[in-house]
Amino acid sequence: MAQLIVALDVPSAGKAEELVDALYELDVIVKVGLEALCGYPERILSYCEARDVRTFVDAKLHDIPRTVGAAVAQLVRPGVHIINVHALGGLEMMQAAVESAAGRAGELGIEPPRILAVTLLTSIAPEDLNELGLQGGPGENAIRLAALARDAGCAGVVCSAQEAGDLKRFFGDDFLTLTPGIRPIGSAHGDQKRVTTPAQAVAAGADYLVVGRPIVEAADPLAAAKAILEEMSVRA
Numbered sequence: 001m002a003q004l005i006v007a008l009d010v011p012s013a014g015k016a017e018e019l020v021d022a023l024y025e026l027d028v029i030v031k032v033g034l035e036a037l038c039g040y041p042e043r044i045l046s047y048c049e050a051r052d053v054r055t056f057v058d059a060k061l062h063d064i065p066r067t068v069g070a071a072v073a074q075l076v077r078p079g080v081h082i083i084n085v086h087a088l089g090g091l092e093m094m095q096a097a098v099e100s101a102a103g104r105a106g107e108l109g110i111e112p113p114r115i116l117a118v119t120l121l122t123s124i125a126p127e128d129l130n131e132l133g134l135q136g137g138p139g140e141n142a143i144r145l146a147a148l149a150r151d152a153g154c155a156g157v158v159c160s161a162q163e164a165g166d167l168k169r170f171f172g173d174d175f176l177t178l179t180p181g182i183r184p185i186g187s188a189h190g191d192q193k194r195v196t197t198p199a200q201a202v203a204a205g206a207d208y209l210v211v212g213r214p215i216v217e218a219a220d221p222l223a224a225a226k227a228i229l230e231e232m233s234v235r236a
């Protein structure tokens, strides 16, 4: 069963906590991304930990292996369910993240968070790849980077739902796919270029669907999240 992750992309800890409370009854995972990690990391992570709300720490780590391993060790704590890194950081960097997560979780006596690797950002359009020096289309790049992530021991990848089906076929059902760029029918795309509806993402085999603005900017975030959960339960 695919799970919904709501991105707490808001400028203050108070607003993020309000969202956690508003969505509490749905038992969704919340995403603590760069805005929260740069602005109020300890407050929101301890708020979620205290309420048993699972988190996806969307740190998108990309640095030398030692630095990434050390950063992952700092992030591991009860309730942190997923941490991500950029696959473009390379095999050794991803291995350092996986080993560090397991090591630190062992010290704390908790389940290690899943390390997922970002293949390509969903805001990258096919025509941007050439400019970045990456050969081939988004699909080919996603497969190549996912193979590297799998070899490094990552639990899966962050990718566009448009690639999730192929990734499942290549790497098997147990290799997890987490897909941002989700837009319910009729909602604004914003800066996302490769978008998919909730039902299409589930049909493609996505394990986790990340939704930010369509919920966070809704007049009633709880109702918006419920509508998306409903769309996720309907086949595309």
Ligand code: C5P
Residues within 6 Å of the ligand: 007, 009, 033, 058, 118, 120, 121, 122, 123, 158, 159, 180, 181, 182, 190, 192, 210, 211, 212, 213, 214
């Ligand atoms: O508001 P929206 O639904 O576009 O939010 C998507 C969230 O997922 C943002 O927090 C963004 O940083 C994150 N994300 C993404 N593309 C990726 C990885 C993460 O949009 N490849």
